[in-house]
Amino acid sequence: MQKYFCFLSLLLLVAGIGTTPVTKASDSLKVISTAGIRAEEENAGLKLPPGFVALKVAENVGRARHIAVTAQGDIYVKLMGRVAEGKGILRLRDTNGDGKAEEITGLGNYGGTGLVINNGYLYASSDAEVFRYQLNDKGEVINPSQPEKIITGLINRRQHESKSVTLDKLGNIYVNIGAFSNSCQEQDRTPGSKGRMPCPVLDSAGGIWQFRADKLNQTYGDGIRYATGLRNVVGLDWNNQSDQLYVMQHGRDDLHRLFPDVYSEQDNAEIPAETMYALNKGDDAGWPYIYYDPAQHKKILAPEYGGDGKKEAGKDAIDPAVVFPAHLAPNALLFYTGDQFPAKYKNGAFVAFHGSWNRAPLPQEGYSVAFVPFENGKPTGKWEIFADGFSGLEVVTGTRGAQHRPSGLAQGPDGSLYVSDDQKGTIYRIIYKGK
Amino acid sequence: MKRISGSIALIAALMSFQHLPKKTGPTKSGKSTVLITESIERGKIIYLQKCLSCHQVDGGGVPHLNAPLDGASAVVGNDKAKIIRIVLNGMTDRVEIDGEYYSNNMAPHKDLTNRQIADVLTYVRNSWTNKASAVTAAEVKAVRAKNK
Numbered sequence: 001m002q003k004y005f006c007f008l009s010l011l012l013l014v015a016g017i018g019t020t021p022v023t024k025a026s027d028s029l030k031v032i033s034t035a036g037i038r039a040e041e042e043n044a045g046l047k048l049p050p051g052f053v054a055l056k057v058a059e060n061v062g063r064a065r066h067i068a069v070t071a072q073g074d075i076y077v078k079l080m081g082r083v084a085e086g087k088g089i090l091r092l093r094d095t096n097g098d099g100k101a102e103e104i105t106g107l108g109n110y111g112g113t114g115l116v117i118n119n120g121y122l123y124a125s126s127d128a129e130v131f132r133y134q135l136n137d138k139g140e141v142i143n144p145s146q147p148e149k150i151i152t153g154l155i156n157r158r159q160h161e162s163k164s165v166t167l168d169k170l171g172n173i174y175v176n177i178g179a180f181s182n183s184c185q186e187q188d189r190t191p192g193s194k195g196r197m198p199c200p201v202l203d204s205a206g207g208i209w210q211f212r213a214d215k216l217n218q219t220y221g222d223g224i225r226y227a228t229g230l231r232n233v234v235g236l237d238w239n240n241q242s243d244q245l246y247v248m249q250h251g252r253d254d255l256h257r258l259f260p261d262v263y264s265e266q267d268n269a270e271i272p273a274e275t276m277y278a279l280n281k282g283d284d285a286g287w288p289y290i291y292y293d294p295a296q297h298k299k300i301l302a303p304e305y306g307g308d309g310k311k312e313a314g315k316d317a318i319d320p321a322v323v324f325p326a327h328l329a330p331n332a333l334l335f336y337t338g339d340q341f342p343a344k345y346k347n348g349a350f351v352a353f354h355g356s357w358n359r360a361p362l363p364q365e366g367y368s369v370a371f372v373p374f375e376n377g378k379p380t381g382k383w384e385i386f387a388d389g390f391s392g393l394e395v396v397t398g399t400r401g402a403q404h405r406p407s408g409l410a411q412g413p414d415g416s417l418y419v420s421d422d423q424k425g426t427i428y429r430i431i432y433k434g435k
Numbered sequence: 436m437k438r439i440s441g442s443i444a445l446i447a448a449l450m451s452f453q454h455l456p457k458k459t460g461p462t463k464s465g466k467s468t469v470l471i472t473e474s475i476e477r478g479k480i481i482y483l484q485k486c487l488s489c490h491q492v493d494g495g496g497v498p499h500l501n502a503p504l505d506g507a508s509a510v511v512g513n514d515k516a517k518i519i520r521i522v523l524n525g526m527t528d529r530v531e532i533d534g535e536y537y538s539n540n541m542a543p544h545k546d547l548t549n550r551q552i553a554d555v556l557t558y559v560r561n562s563w564t565n566k567a568s569a570v571t572a573a574e575v576k577a578v579r580a581k582n583k
Contacts, residue, residue, distance in 0.1 A: 082536075158527070158529055158538040188540045189541070190543065191485075253488075357489075357491065360491055361483070361487055398491035398494075398495040399496075400491065400493065400497065400503065404500075
C-alpha cells in the first residue's frame with residue numbers, strides 16, 4: 001500500500017508541480033515560482049508535513065554550515081574547517097530553472113560557520129573574524145578578494161569555535177562567542193572537577209557580543225557584551241516583530257560521566273534542555289552556574305557548583321522562551337516571513353537540529369528541523385518536528401552513522417525553506433505545493 | 436547471566452595468573468589468550484563509564500568533534516606508549532588524526548590504575564573492526580613513570 005502511494009506521488013511529481021491536475025488549489029500554484037522544479041522521489045529522504053515536498057539543490061558541496069539566499073535565488077553557503085583556496089564561501093546558482101544548482105563558484109579562503117545577507121551586504125565569519133562583502137543589484141559579490149574585515153581577534157580555542165552572526169535594524173551585528181569549556185570546571189570535562197568561581201571564561205566568551213556592522217577592525221574593546229551566560233549559540237536570528245534577538249543555546253554535556261553519583265545515564269540523556277532565549281541587552285542566561293531541567297521546569301544549580309540535581313539557583317538568570325529535549329544541538333534559527341507556507345508558519349521559528357552525541361549509550365536524537373509557532377514576536381505554542389529523516393537511519397546508535405546533519409537554514413525569495421547539511425554537504429529545498 | 440558466571444571463572448583464573456612472573460607481551464599460549472579475553476571484558480566496563488560518552492557505542496567518535504577509535508591508525512598501531520600517554524594526560528593537541536581535526540577536549544585519566552588503562556586500551560584495540568595486541572599493566576607502569 002505504502003509502495004503504491006509512493007509510486008503515485010512520484011508520478012504526480014514527475015508530471016511537474018505546476019501542471020498536475022491533482023493539485024487542486026490554484027493559490028498553491030502561484031506560490032511555486034518555477035514550474036520546472038521537480039521534487040524528488042520520497043522527498044529526498046525527508047519526512048515532511050502533508051503538502052510539502054523537497055529536493056536536493058546540491059550534494060557533496062563540503063561542510064555546509066550557515067546559508068543565505070539572494071533575491072535572485074542564488075544560495076551562498078559557508079563552509080567550515082579546512083577549505084580549498086577561494087572556496088570558503090560557495091555561491092550556488094540554478095541556471096536552467098530546474099531547482100538544481102548547475103553553477104558553483106567560490107570566494108574567501110577561510111573556514112567558518114556564520115553567513116547572512118543584510119541590506120546589500122554578505123556577512124561571513126571565520127572562527128575568529130567577521131568579514132563583509134558588498135553585493136551588486138544582482139546579488140553578486142562585487143569584490144570577492146577584498147572583503148571589509150569588520151571584527152577581528154575573537155577567541156577561538158577549538159571547542160565551540162563557531163562565530164555565528166545576525167543583524168538588527170539599526171546597523172548592529174551580533175556575534176556568538178562560544179565558551180571554550182563544557183561547564184567551566186577547573187579541569188575541563190574531567191569527572192568530579194569543581195567549577196571555577198567566578199567563571200573566567202565569561203570575560204571573553206560564553207555570550208553574544210554586539211558590534212557595528214560598518215566599522216573596520218573592531219575587537220573586544222570596540223564591542224559590548226550584549227548577553228552573557230550562554231554556553232554556545234550556533235543558531236541565532238533577529239525577530240523583526242518584537243525587535244529582539246533570539247538565540248538557541250547548546251546545553252552542557254556529560255552530567256552522568258562527570259557526576260555518576262547524582263545523575264543516571266537516563267538523566268544524562270534527558271537533562272539539560274536545549275533552550276531558546278529572547279535576549280535583551282544585559283541579560284544573563286546563567287551558564288555555567290545553572291542549567292535548565294526540562295522535566296522540573298526549573299533552573300538547577302550545576303553539580304560543579306554544589307548542585308544535587310534538585311537545588312534551584314540562578315534567580316537573576318533569564319528563563320528560556322522555548323524548551324527542547326537535551327543534546328539535540330540547535331545549529332540554526334530562522335524566523336519565517338514568507339507567504340508560500342500555510343498561514344500557521346508565518347513569523348514562526350524554524351530550528352535546525354544538528355543531532356545529538358551526548359545521549360549515549362541511549363540512542364541519539366535530533367537530525368531534524370523543528371518548528372515553533374510565534375505571534376507578535378512571542379512563541380505561542382508547542383514546538384513540533386517539521387522535517388525529519390536527515391540521519392537516514394531508524395535509530396542512530398553512534399553519531400558517525402548519521403547520513404546528514406542539518407546545520408543552516410535560509411528562506412528563498414519565493415518562500416521556499418533551504419536546509420544545509422554539514423555531514424555530506426547536501427543543500428535541501430523544501431516547498432509547499434498544497435494539499 | 437552465563438556471561439557473568441563465565442567472567443567470574445575467568446577472574447579467578449586470572450587472579451592465579453597474577454602471581455606468575457609478568458610477561459611483557461602476548462604470546463600464542465592458551466594462558467595469554469585467556470588473559471586477553473579477560474582484559475577485554477574488564478576494559479569494556481571502563482570504556483562504558485569513562486570513554487563511551489565521547490567515543491560512542493560504535494567507537495566511531497563524533498565527526499570533527501571526538502576522534503574515532505574504531506579504525507584509527509594510532510589506536511591499533513605499534514606505538515602503545517603514545518595511546519597510553521593520551522589516556523593518562525588527555526588530549527587537547529588539535530593535531531591531524533588520520534586526515535581530520537577534532538575540536539573537543541579529551542580529559543586526562545590519571546586516576547585510572549595501570550591495570551585499568553591496560554584493560555581499556557586492550558578493549559579498544561580489539562573491538563569493532565580493530566584487532567591488535569594487548570596492552571599490559573607493566574607497559575602502562577613504564578609510561579607513567581616517565582610521564583611528566
